[in-house]
Amino acid sequence: GAGVSQSPSNKVTEKGKDVELRCDPISGHTALYWYRQSLGQGLEFLIYFQGNSAPDKSGLPSDRFSAERTGGSVSTLTIQRTQQEDSAVYLCASSLASRSNYGYTFGSGTRLTVV
Amino acid sequence: GENVEQHPSTLSVQEGDSAVIKCTYSDSASNYFPWYKQELGKRPQLIIDIRSNVGEKKDQRIAVTLNKTAKHFSLHITETQPEDSAVYFCAASRGGSNYKLTFGKGTLLTVNP
Numbered sequence: 001g002a003g004v005s006q007s008p009s010n011k012v013t014e015k016g017k018d019v020e021l022r023c024d025p026i027s028g029h030t031a032l033y034w035y036r037q038s039l040g041q042g043l044e045f046l047i048y049f050q051g052n053s054a055p056d057k058s059g060l061p062s063d064r065f066s067a068e069r070t071g072g073s074v075s076t077l078t079i080q081r082t083q084q085e086d087s088a089v090y091l092c093a094s095s096l097a098s099r100s101n102y103g104y105t106f107g108s109g110t111r112l113t114v115v
Numbered sequence: 116g117e118n119v120e121q122h123p124s125t126l127s128v129q130e131g132d133s134a135v136i137k138c139t140y141s142d143s144a145s146n147y148f149p150w151y152k153q154e155l156g157k158r159p160q161l162i163i164d165i166r167s168n169v170g171e172k173k174d175q176r177i178a179v180t181l182n183k184t185a186k187h188f189s190l191h192i193t194e195t196q197p198e199d200s201a202v203y204f205c206a207a208s209r210g211g212s213n214y215k216l217t218f219g220k221g222t223l224l225t226v227n228p
């Protein structure tokens with residue numbers, strides 16, 4: 001597609017429920033990244049997929065968080081048993097990840113509110 | 116891992132003045148340093164980047180400088196305009212086998228008319 005698409009744009013869920021956030025990267029981008037941005041805060045790294053390599057999961061805050069990327073394209077970030085502190089904007093980005101070009105293009109994010 | 120420090124956290128300038136935002140990084144292997152602008156409620160967007168083989172890069176009113184020895188880089192905005200008001204993030208990456216960006220905590224720039 002023309003840009004990075006994320007869905008839903010907004011999600012309100014009850015504490016304890018599971019949620020799935022979707023990211024559709026730019027076609028041909030081999031790298032996909034998830035970040036979290038809490039209100040007024042910076043960009044916290046969560047997970048990074050690069051081609052067929054094992055993902056870099058070093059930023060996932062707990063085992064309630066997981067992500068997968070199917071067929072090297074669409075990615076889903078799953079948060080199980082959501083807590084109020086999970087409320088944030090979840091941003092996905094993709095990049096060509098080549099030696100000459102590895103700047104990110106971000107999606108518009110999913111605003112998650114846990115009540 | 117990489118650590119990126121950014122300051123100031125807030126910056127207020129008068130329209131037409133210059134603004135400078137500074138970042139330091141810890142990983143000497145980092146070689147790519149982009150800057151992102153995030154307007155309120157919008158996604159971060161790349162505005163300029165620099166690689167470690169270059170000391171300075173300019174694009175109209177925006178410039179970035181890099182000092183590899185001191186491990187710091189800066190964003191300079193000249194002739195600021197109200198539409199420059201946003202949060203600016205610096206970032207660093209090693210490239211090569213790992214293109215992950217580590218971001219600074221951001222600078223809220225306010226340009227007063």
